[in-house]
Amino acid sequence: MNTNNVPNQYDALLGEISTQILQSRYRAARLVNRELLLLYFAVGKRLSEKIALEKWGAKIVEQLSADLQKGLPGLRGFSRRNLFNMKAFADEYAELEPVFRHEADTQYDADQLVQTPSALIDALPMNLFLSxxxxxxxxxxxxxxxxxxxxxxxxxxxxxxxxxxxxxxxxxARLYHTQGHMPNNFAQTMPDVIRETALQAFKDEYLLDFINVEADDERVLEKGIVQNIREFILKMGTGFSFVGNQYRLLVDGDEFFVDLLFFNRQLQCLIAVELKRGEFKPEYLGQLNFYVNVLNDQVRLPHENPSIGILLCREKKNAIVEYAFQGFSTPMGVATYQLSPDLPEHLRNILPDPESLRKLLD
Missing domain, CATH: 1.10.8 (Helicase, Ruva Protein; domain 3)
Structure with missing residues (x-):
């Protein structure tokens, strides 16, 4: 027996079995989830019918929840609130009843779902819906x-x-409304093969709700992001890795510093992010263009795509941004950021405005 190949063979076997376990767990979880959705739909539908027929109110639903949990000790997921959620689920997707009925009687196979004419069924990817x-x-x-x-x-x-x-x-964070809408010059500066991926990688606005103080300068904003870098990366999107902040570039003896530097696996390129606390100004792109050019020349590896620059500012006017892009050959985009969401309407008349609060403190 050739013992030299044992480690490689063992690693291959370990990887194969690990993959099979994970796939089996994933399939099992999907099946369990499917069964729960079928159950919740059936309960919600029955509850909806009874409420409509018998004019039941919230007290009956509350009693039903208590009796279910009393009769089935350890039962979870059938609180009063969740029973109403089941009703809402059944009401919202009433058109899917043939699908749910079909699913309850057959083994799960998304490709064999009953074909029932319905705009709702046509609009929903059922294999994803049930998972x-x-x-x-x-x-x-x-x-x-x-x-x-x-x-x-x-x-x-x-x-x-x-x-x-x-x-x-x-x-x-309004991803549906912001993803792919960031003003950029990608059409003029990027090859077709990665342009669409780049467009979907960035948003027009980023919600930085993990920063609890109003950033009065770029360093405060940068510090807040770095201290919460995991949150920031998760909310940036897929494939981002943090390289560093105040990333040092040396050109002809002079030092320059990129606020935040990332690498994106999908795009296979460096992403330079510059932070500006105020409104967009055209001259900001000149600085960002300089950083991107230096990164391409000094930092980018031969197999990587050209670097991208993203300017993150508090406000922007898209027409000004579009004019500012003209004449640049490096791919860049301009997005805005929002810190902690505004106060709810019902609190605005209770809390003093910043100026009144400042006078009180003085």
């Missing part, structure tokens, strides 16, 4: 009334394995 968790569906029903927007988030959530909290954040 998304119930709490995700509840969130989408509550927050996304437009079906096209809902399907967008459904597909993203499944593809990226978003948790409920991450899906919630992406909706708050």
């Amino acid at each position: 998304l968790g119930f709490s995700h569906h509840t969130l989408l029903i509550d927050r996304c009334k437009d079906l096209t927007e809902r399907v967008f988030y459904l597909q993203k959530a499944v593809a990226n394995q978003w948790t409920h909290d991450m899906l919630d954040w992406q909706i708050k």
Whole structure:
């Protein structure tokens, strides 16, 4: 026996078995999730019928929840609130009843779903729909009334394995409305093979709600991002890796520093991010263009694509940005950022405005 090949053979076997275990767990989780969706739909439909027929109110639903949990100790997922969520789920997707009925009687096979004429069935990718968790569906029903927007988030959530909290954040960050809409010069500066990927990699606006103070200069903003770099990378999108902040470039004896430097695996290129606390100014692109050129010449590896520059500022006027792009041959984009969301309407009349608060403190 050739013992030299044993480590390689063992590693191959270990990798093969590990993959099979993970795939089996994933299939099992999908099947469990499918069964739960079927159950919740059936319960929600029955509850909806009874409420409509018997004019039941919230107290009956609350009693039903208590009796279910009393009769089935350890039962989870049947709180009063969740029973109403099941009703909303069944009401929202009433047109899918033939699909759910078909699924309840057959083994799961997304390609063999019953073909029932329905605009809703045609619009929803059913294989993805049945693999998304119930709490995700509840969130989408509550927050996304437009079906096209809902399907967008459904597909993203499944593809990226978003948790409920991450899906919630992406909706708050308006990903549907901002992804692919960032003003840029990619059409003039990028090859066709990666342009669409680049467009989808960036958003028009980034919600930096993990920064709790108003950034009065770029360094404060940069510090807040670096201290929460994991959150920032997760919310940047897919494939981003952090290289460093205040990344040093040396040109003819002079030092220059890129605020934030990333690498994106999908694009296979460096991403230079410059932070500006105020409104966009055309001269900012000149500085960013310089950084991107130096990165391409001194840092980029031979197999990597040309670097991209992203300017992140508080405000911008798109017409000014578009004019500012003219004449540059490096790929760049301009996005805005938003810090902690504005106060809810019901609190604005209770808390003093910043000027009044400052006078009180003085």
